[in-house]
Each structure stands twice: as C-alpha cells, then as structure tokens.
Amino acid sequence: MENIFTNPFATLIAYVAVITAYLLVIPLFLFYWMNNRWNVMGKFERLGIYGLVFLFFPGLILFSPFLNLRLKGSSKG
Template sequence: MENILNNSFFTLIAYVGVISLYLLVVPLLLFYWMNNRWNDMGKFERLGIYGLVFLFFPGLILFSPFLNLRLKGSNKG
C-alpha cells in the first residue's frame, strides 16, 4: 500500500484532476450559472458569484473569448 501512495504516477493523476477542476469544470459551471441567473440573482447570491469569479479567474479568462454573456434583445429595430 505504501508503494502505491509514493508512486509518482498517482501524484501526476491527482495534479491533473485538481488542475482540470480548477481551470475547466468549475469555470464552465460558473459561466452556465451566471448566464441563466444574471437578471434574477439576489444580493447574497451575486456576492457569492463575485467571490467565485475572483477565485476561479484564471479558468474564466481561458473561456472568455469563446462565450458570449450578452443579454438577448427583443429583435426589434
């Protein structure tokens, strides 16, 4: 059992898992949440979202060129 825990392969897998959660999974979920709830958020929910944006800023920067969070207009005009 001690040999498995000291194996560098499992350490590498753990690093890849944590980095993928930090840079890929949580920022995409955060973008999805913001896109769906932006106009309906209360003040404490918005404060929590702002804190998560600050915490996961590097992952959000990675996806920001590809995602559009602008409001959908009424197609009039």
C-alpha cells in the same frame, strides 16, 4: 506493494484532476450559472458568485473569448 502516496503516477493523476477542475470544470459551471441567473440573483448569491469569479479567474479568462454573456435583445431593429 507500493504505497499509493509515493507512487509518481498517482501524484500526476491527482495534479491533472485538480488542474482540470480548477481551469475547466468549475469555470464552465460558473459561466452557465451566471448566464442563467444574472437578472434574478439576490444580493448574497451575487456576492458569492463574485467571490467565486475572483477565486477561479484564470479559468474564466481561458473561456472568455468563446462565451457570450450579453443579454438577448428583441429581434426588432
């Protein structure tokens, strides 16, 4: 029986899982969190979010052209 730590397929699966979480899953969650909580965050929550934005910046850059975080204004012109 082959050891799981020396299996190249298991290593590839682990790399894909980490890259997917780093570039896709966590940045999308951060965008969702910021979009829902931006105007009601406390100072420590905002500081934590800024730290996570710094940490997951490459994934946030991938989604930034497609997501809009601007406030929804009134429909009056």
